[in-house]
Amino acid sequence: MFDYAIAHPAGSPAFHAELQEAADALTAGEPDPVANMANLAALIWQLVPDLNWAGFYRRQGDTLVLGPFCGRPACIRIPLGRGVCGAAAGTGESQLVDDVHAFPGHIACDAASRSELVVPVLHDGVVIAVIDLDSPTPARFTDGDRQGFEALAALIAARIAEG
Numbered sequence: 719m720f721d722y723a724i725a726h727p728a729g730s731p732a733f734h735a736e737l738q739e740a741a742d743a744l745t746a747g748e749p750d751p752v753a754n755m756a757n758l759a760a761l762i763w764q765l766v767p768d769l770n771w772a773g774f775y776r777r778q779g780d781t782l783v784l785g786p787f788c789g790r791p792a793c794i795r796i797p798l799g800r801g802v803c804g805a806a807a808g809t810g811e812s813q814l815v816d817d818v819h820a821f822p823g824h825i826a827c828d829a830a831s832r833s834e835l836v837v838p839v840l841h842d843g844v845v846i847a848v849i850d851l852d853s854p855t856p857a858r859f860t861d862g863d864r865q866g867f868e869a870l871a872a873l874i875a876a877r878i879a880e881g
């Protein structure tokens with residue numbers, strides 16, 4: 719059984735350090751990328767407050783394909799450059815969107831989503847996936863969250879890489 723909890727205030731540097739510690743412990747020594755993405759999505763869903771979607775899209779050529787997640791069923795394929803996820807994967811840069819309705823080309827998978835943070839996962843300098851977080855609260859995510867999830871992405875990149 720895995721029983722993780724975070725003591726520090728949500729979004730603080732200490733919160734993110736604890737989240738990374740838990741993610742590290744949960745995936746250490748497990749070579750299966752799907753198992754690791756599934757557990758990471760569940761961990762984020764459990765520990766990060768005020769989300770309505772948390773999970774992975776994996777890059778396959780010039781398309782993002784839905785990976786393990788928690789939340790409502792979501793769009794399966796997103797071309798690079800399309801929507802918030804496609805922008806993150808296409809540029810290799812995190813997208814912190816305070817108001818998804820103001821983001822050109824935002825893809826509404828869940829009408830409840832108001833803000834979004836998408837962080838690319840790079841392995842050997844290549845985007846292999848993105849971590850996508852949606853919230854029903856406008857401007858839910860901070861720059862500290864962006865930094866925290868970028869560190870998390872770097873930590874788990876090799877553990878979700880195929881082959």
Ligand code: SME
Pocket residue numbers: 771792793796800801802803804823824825826827828831834850852
């Ligand atoms: N809103 C995303 C699509 C994925 S769902 O949020 C799960 C986007 O615009 O890329």
